[in-house]
Amino acid sequence: MVVLSIPAVEQFSIVKNCKPISSFFPSNIPIIDLSKPDSKNLLVKACEEFGFFKIINHGVPMEFINNLELEAIKFFSSPLNQKEKAGPADPFGYGNRKIGTNGDIGWVEYILLSTNSEFNYQKFASILGLDPENIRAAVNDYVSAMKKMACEILEMLAEGLKIYPKNVFSKLLMDEQSDSVFRINHYPPCPEVQEFNGRNLIGFGAHTDPQIISLLRSNNTSGLQISLEDGHWISVPPDQNSFFINVGDSLQVMTNGRFKSVKHRVLANSLKSRLSMIYFGGPPLSEKIAPLASLIKGDQDSLYKEFTWFEYKKSAYNSRLADNRLVLFEKV
Ligand code: GA4
Numbered sequence: 001m002v003v004l005s006i007p008a009v010e011q012f013s014i015v016k017n018c019k020p021i022s023s024f025f026p027s028n029i030p031i032i033d034l035s036k037p038d039s040k041n042l043l044v045k046a047c048e049e050f051g052f053f054k055i056i057n058h059g060v061p062m063e064f065i066n067n068l069e070l071e072a073i074k075f076f077s078s079p080l081n082q083k084e085k086a087g088p089a090d091p092f093g094y095g096n097r098k099i100g101t102n103g104d105i106g107w108v109e110y111i112l113l114s115t116n117s118e119f120n121y122q123k124f125a126s127i128l129g130l131d132p133e134n135i136r137a138a139v140n141d142y143v144s145a146m147k148k149m150a151c152e153i154l155e156m157l158a159e160g161l162k163i164y165p166k167n168v169f170s171k172l173l174m175d176e177q178s179d180s181v182f183r184i185n186h187y188p189p190c191p192e193v194q195e196f197n198g199r200n201l202i203g204f205g206a207h208t209d210p211q212i213i214s215l216l217r218s219n220n221t222s223g224l225q226i227s228l229e230d231g232h233w234i235s236v237p238p239d240q241n242s243f244f245i246n247v248g249d250s251l252q253v254m255t256n257g258r259f260k261s262v263k264h265r266v267l268a269n270s271l272k273s274r275l276s277m278i279y280f281g282g283p284p285l286s287e288k289i290a291p292l293a294s295l296i297k298g299d300q301d302s303l304y305k306e307f308t309w310f311e312y313k314k315s316a317y318n319s320r321l322a323d324n325r326l327v328l329f330e331k332v
Contacts, residue, residue: 029236033057034152040160047157051247051260052226052236055153058243060145065217068138068184071130072275076109076186078128083109085127091317092119099204104321106204107268108187115143115180115279143182146215146279147173153245154213154281161255163294169212169251177284179309180211187223187266187274203266203274207321210312211248211282218244221274227263238274249326250283250312253304256291261326285310304329 030046032039035057046053075083080096089095089112096109113119119139125132151170158166172178187203203223217240218224224236224244236244252261266274283289290306307329316325 029054031056031242034059034149040156043153043156044160047247047251047255047259049260050226050228051252051262052264053245054239055149055243055245056241058149060149060243064138064141064145067134068142068277069219069275071135071138072111072184072186072277074130075111075128075135076275082128086111086124093124099321100317100319102318102320104205106266107190107201108185108203108266110183110185113139113182115147115182116176116178139182142277143279146182147180147281149243150213150215150279150281157259161258161295163292168292169254172212172283172287173281175284175287177286179282179285179313181280181282183278183280185266185274185276185278187221187268187276189271189273190268191270193268193270201268203268205321206263206265208261208263208325209246209248209280210250210316210325211280212250212254213248213281214246214278215281216244216246216276216278217242218274218276221269221272223266223269223274224276225265225267227265229260233265248280248282250289250309252326253289253329254292254295256295256300257303258295283309285313301331303331305331 030042030050030053032042032046032053032055034055043053083094084096087094087096088098089110091100092112092114094109094111097105099106099108121132121136125135151173154169154173155166158168167174173180185204190201193201206227218238220238220240222235222238224238225233226236227233246262246264247259249261251259285308287309288306289309289312291302291304296302304326312325312329315328319325
């Protein structure tokens with residue numbers, strides 16, 4: 001990414017004042033040990049309170065993480081004009097600054113892939129002089145491990161919620177047609193942010209994820225923030241050995257609002273580059289999404305109308321990042 005002069009960064013018009021960031025909270029981000037089978041109640045609590053938690057003892061081989069990180073570093077350190085041949089992201093491929101198609105921009109470059117359609121690794125890699133088989137193997141190993149962990153977490157959540165069968169959520173990711181996506185974000189350092197005195201340059205603007213569940217792993221550079229219900233933003237201390245999980249809009253709907261799809265964003269760092277890899281577990285396009293009957297208690301109402309994932313995705317792609325995409329599907 002080309003480093004911009006200060007006026008050019010101002011032109012970016014994404015420098016925002018943040019509400020004060022709670023300093024006490026970070027240590028309270030729920031930390032869940034996946035190796036303990038009795039973690040299911042803690043998982044439910046974390047999804048109800050924050051829609052966000054950190055996973056330790058995840059069992060994902062470090063080799064998978066390191067191999068993919070290495071391939072990503074090789075890719076992002078290639079010259080911009082070469083990388084651009086693998087773009088623009090529509091929505092898949094290489095993207096730089098532009099997020100989605102409705103005018104959102106961020107201090108970020110990325111690769112976005114669909115996990116169920118064949119990606120042209122040959123073309124992608126040969127542009128950059130990389131080995132397509134190494135990239136394919138690194139992505140496949142990593143994405144398979146993410147799918148496995150996502151299903152494990154979703155099954156523990158179903159058990160914690162006492163809903164049966166326990167694969168009620170995970171079967172959507174296991175489906176051959178599961179519309180899951182995988183994204184690698186690179187946030188180059190932005191030394192100019194220091195000039196903005198307590199103001200911050202947005203790497204990836206505030207949004208909720210449309211899918212069921214998102215699994216994020218980053219290097220040790222800070223930047224990720226989550227929004228509390230009172231509007232405060234809190235910084236999530238990075239941890240390259242753990243995964244950060246958030247509830248997506250679809251899981252919020254299926255639990256009739258019991259689990260929260262957390263709003264989050266990434267701020268650019270002035271000194272260090274941030275690399276994150278995110279798996280977004282989604283249902284098949286034809287899947288009907290609605291609150292599960294077993295989660296609508298007594299005289300409670302269903303908060304959402306039924307919709308297919310295709311309908312939701314279509315409307316999401318017509319929205320801006322910061323929009324509340326679920327309002328359209330709320331019952332009045
Ligand atoms: C947010 C979560 C995922 O990164 C993503 C994003 C997608 C994109 O970058 O193409 C969207 C965004 C995300 C939600 C609203 C629309 C679509 C950009 C955008 C403005 C891949 C996804 O599924 O939804």
